[in-house]
Amino acid sequence: MSKQKTNETTRQQDQLLADPRFQNLLGKAETHQREFRPRETLQLEKDGLLTEVLIIRTKACWEALGAARQSGMTLLEAQEVAFPLILLPDETDEK
Numbered sequence: 001m002s003k004q005k006t007n008e009t010t011r012q013q014d015q016l017l018a019d020p021r022f023q024n025l026l027g028k029a030e031t032h033q034r035e036f037r038p039r040e041t042l043q044l045e046k047d048g049l050l051t052e053v054l055i056i057r058t059k060a061c062w063e064a065l066g067a068a069r070q071s072g073m074t075l076l077e078a079q080e081v082a083f084p085l086i087l088l089p090d091e092t093d094e095k
Contacts, residue, residue, distance in 0.1 A: 057086050061085040
């Protein structure tokens with residue numbers, strides 16, 4: 001990737017991270033993660049990856065919300081599609 005594209009990508013990510021709507025979504029993701037996935041959270045923190053993983057998941061959710069809204073879904077419908085990307089199942093429900 002060229003330096004110009006890298007700079008543009010970094011700038012776009014910085015803008016997204018500064019967006020209050022994205023910060024709110026990221027906060028929801030982190031709160032849910034800590035409450036319902038404590039073992040995974042501890043492992044990710046130990047590996048120094050928690051913030052990175054939450055940002056990646058939240059970006060995917062953000063993009064899914066945007067795509068769903070563009071396709072004509074209501075906000076509630078779009079949330080039903082996108083929120084499972086950040087609101088993962090409780091660890092106790094997994095085998």
